[in-house]
Amino acid sequence: xNNISVGKKTKLIGxxxxxxxxxxxxxxxxxxxGVTSSSIVLATHQPxxxxxxxxxxxxxxxxxYFKYVNDQxxxxxxxxxxxxxxxxxxxxxxxxxxxxxxxxxxxxAVFSGIGDNTHQAVYPLLKQKRIPSFFVxxxxxxxxxxxxxxxxxxxxxxxxxxxxxxxxxxxxHAGAELIIWYAEKPVYLRAVxxxxxxxxxxxxKLLPGKTGRLTAEWILITKQQPDLLVVxxxxxxxxxxxxxxxxxxxxxxxxxxxxxxxLPEWLNSKLAARVRVLTAYPLIVETEHPGYKLHQQILKExxxxxxxxxxxxxxxxxxxxxxxxxxxxxxxxxRQKAVIAAEKINKxxxxxxxxxxxxxxxxxxxxxxxxxxxxxxxxxxxxEWIDGR
Numbered sequence: 001x002n003n004i005s006v007g008k009k010t011k012l013i014g015x016x017x018x019x020x021x022x023x024x025x026x027x028x029x030x031x032x033x034g035v036t037s038s039s040i041v042l043a044t045h046q047p048x049x050x051x052x053x054x055x056x057x058x059x060x061x062x063x064x065y066f067k068y069v070n071d072q073x074x075x076x077x078x079x080x081x082x083x084x085x086x087x088x089x090x091x092x093x094x095x096x097x098x099x100x101x102x103x104x105x106x107x108x109a110v111f112s113g114i115g116d117n118t119h120q121a122v123y124p125l126l127k128q129k130r131i132p133s134f135f136v137x138x139x140x141x142x143x144x145x146x147x148x149x150x151x152x153x154x155x156x157x158x159x160x161x162x163x164x165x166x167x168x169x170x171x172x173h174a175g176a177e178l179i180i181w182y183a184e185k186p187v188y189l190r191a192v193x194x195x196x197x198x199x200x201x202x203x204x205k206l207l208p209g210k211t212g213r214l215t216a217e218w219i220l221i222t223k224q225q226p227d228l229l230v231v232x233x234x235x236x237x238x239x240x241x242x243x244x245x246x247x248x249x250x251x252x253x254x255x256x257x258x259x260x261x262x263l264p265e266w267l268n269s270k271l272a273a274r275v276r277v278l279t280a281y282p283l284i285v286e287t288e289h290p291g292y293k294l295h296q297q298i299l300k301e302x303x304x305x306x307x308x309x310x311x312x313x314x315x316x317x318x319x320x321x322x323x324x325x326x327x328x329x330x331x332x333x334x335r336q337k338a339v340i341a342a343e344k345i346n347k348x349x350x351x352x353x354x355x356x357x358x359x360x361x362x363x364x365x366x367x368x369x370x371x372x373x374x375x376x377x378x379x380x381x382x383x384e385w386i387d388g389r
Contacts, residue, residue, distance in 0.1 A: 033106040042110070043105075045118055045119070048086035048088075058112065061303065065315070110122070144363045177205075181207045229251070260283070263374045326341075357387070367388050368388065
C-alpha cells in the first residue's frame with residue numbers, strides 16, 4: 001500500500017512539475033507587450049481622411065493582407081491585429097493618437113507609419129517605450145543613416161536612388177556627358193555626391209535648381225547639349241522641373257517618386273518616353289505579374305471596396321515583409337528577437353518585393369531597384385535589380 005501511495009505521489013509530483021514548466025514557458029513566450037497566445041498587436045498611423053487620403057490605401061491594403069495571412073492560420077499560431085490611427089498627415093494628431101493608443105493597448109510594434117513629419121512626431125514616444133518601428137513610410141535618410149536599433153525604413157532614400165542611377169550610367173553610358181539637375185536642398189546635394197562617387201567614365205556637370213528659374217535652367221541645358229540628364233528631388237521638384245521641359249531628345253533619369261503608371265498623364269507621352277524611373281514593386285499595368293495577380297485576389301476577398309493602385313501594392317509589399325520578420329522570429333516572440341530576425345533577411349524576395357538585404361548595418365528595405373521606362377499601358381524594365389547600398 002505504501003509503495004503504491006509513493007508511486008502515485010511521485011506521478012502527481014511529476015505531472016505537477018511538467019504543468020509548472022509549461023506554465024512558466026508559456027508565460028515567457030507571451031510576456032512581451034502586444035503579444036498573447038493568439039495575437040500580435042501592431043499599430044500604424046496613416047492619413048485615412050483629409051487631403052492626403054490617397055495614401056489611406058496603404059493601411060487598408062496591408063490590413064487585407066494580414067487578414068489573408070490570418071485565414072491561413074496566422075504566424076506560428078498567432079493572428080496579426082492591426083490598429084489604424086487616422087492622423088490626417090498632421091503631426092499633432094499622430095502624436096496625441098499614438099499616445100492614447102499605447103495607454104489603452106499593449107502594442108508590440110508600429111508598422112508602416114506614413115509621413116516624414118508625422119513619424120517624427122511619434123518617434124520620441126516609441127523611443128521612450130522601446131517600441132520598434134518597422135518599415136517607416138518616409139524617405140528621410142535620418143531613419144536609417146546612421147542605423148537606429150529599433151527603426152527600419154521602407155522607402156528608398158535619395159542616396160540609395162543616386163547610387164543605383166550612378167551604377168547604371170557607368171555600366172550603360174560610358175563616355176557620355178551628363179548634367180545632374182538637383183533641387184537645392186541638403187538631402188539632394190548629398191545624393192549628388194553619392195551619385196558621382198559611382199560614376200566612372202561618365203563626365204558630369206552639376207546644375208542646382210533655383211526656385212523660379214526652371215525655364216532658364218532648361219535653356220542652359222539645351223545650350224550645353226548633354227547626352228543624358230539626371231533629375232534629383234522629391235515628387236513635386238521632379239514633376240515641376242519636367243513639366244517645364246524644353247524639346248530636347250535625350251534620356252532623363254529620375255528616382256522612385258515618379259514610378260507610377262500615371263506618368264504619361266502627368267507629362268505628355270513623348271516626354272514620358274524619355275524619362276527613366278526607378279521601380280521596386282510592380283506597377284498597376286503589370287497585370288501578368290504573379291504578385292499582382294495574388295494582390296488582386298486578396299483585395300477582391302478582403303477589401304472589395306479597393307481597386308488596385310500604387311498604394312495598395314505598396315501596402316501589401318510592406319505587409320509581406322512584416323510577415324516574413326514574424327516568421328523568422330519564431331513562436332517565442334519578443335521585440336529584440338524580431339529586430340534580430342529582420343537583420344537576418346538577406347536576398348529574400350516576396351511576391352511583390354525586390355530582393356531585400358537587411359543586416360545590422362542596413363535597416364533600409366527598398367535598397368535594390370530597377371531602371372524602368374513607363375509608357376501608356378506598359379512598363380519596360382531596362383535593367384535587372386541594382387543594389388543601391
